Amino acid sequence: MRKLLVPREHLAGRSLWRQRAWYAPHYVANSLLEVDFTVLRERGVRCAALDVDNTLVSHGGMNMTPEVIALLRQVREKGVLERLVLATNRCRSVDQLAAHIRADAVLQHGWHRKPSRRYFDQLERAVQFPPEAIAMIGDKIWTDIYGANRAGMVTVLVRPLGGASVV
Numbered sequence: 001m002r003k004l005l006v007p008r009e010h011l012a013g014r015s016l017w018r019q020r021a022w023y024a025p026h027y028v029a030n031s032l033l034e035v036d037f038t039v040l041r042e043r044g045v046r047c048a049a050l051d052v053d054n055t056l057v058s059h060g061g062m063n064m065t066p067e068v069i070a071l072l073r074q075v076r077e078k079g080v081l082e083r084l085v086l087a088t089n090r091c092r093s094v095d096q097l098a099a100h101i102r103a104d105a106v107l108q109h110g111w112h113r114k115p116s117r118r119y120f121d122q123l124e125r126a127v128q129f130p131p132e133a134i135a136m137i138g139d140k141i142w143t144d145i146y147g148a149n150r151a152g153m154v155t156v157l158v159r160p161l162g163g164a165s166v167v
């Protein structure tokens with residue numbers, strides 16, 4: 001996140017432009033490790049929803065790097081954020097991953113998967129924060145950024161691990 005704030009306010013006003021703005025993240029970062037969580041906190045974010053594949057771990061993987069674990073633990077322990085949640089379209093348990101960083105997980109449920117509105121409603125209910133206090137951090141513009149922007153969340157696009165496409 002160091003430190004591109006996408007100026008999308010000028011797009012608001014006309015519906016077509018507003019829809020296009022849904023694809024624009026509020027922030028971009030080279031990786032999860034470069035996300036400045038204090039900037040999010042200052043903006044009113046209290047909970048981070050983390051995409052799993054290609055954001056937290058490589059696709060299909062189950063191992064976070066020690067640096068990622070340390071960063072996320074620090075974010076919690078210093079009280080920068082109050083809650084972490086894994087927001088993934090996986091249908092199998094990611095409890096093992098979540099336990100390392102004391103997070104909960106919201107998996108796909110039938111057709112309720114990112115970027116559907118129902119998935120993000122489910123996420124809001126799980127964390128019990130209003131959307132403007134939740135930052136969705138992910139590597140895909142369509143599933144992570146578009147869906148979370150429509151739900152009224154703060155969005156952070158990270159470069160995918162392993163150099164996959166962001167679309």
Ligand SMILES: [Mg+2]
Pocket residue numbers: 051052053054055138139140
């Ligand atoms: Mg992903």
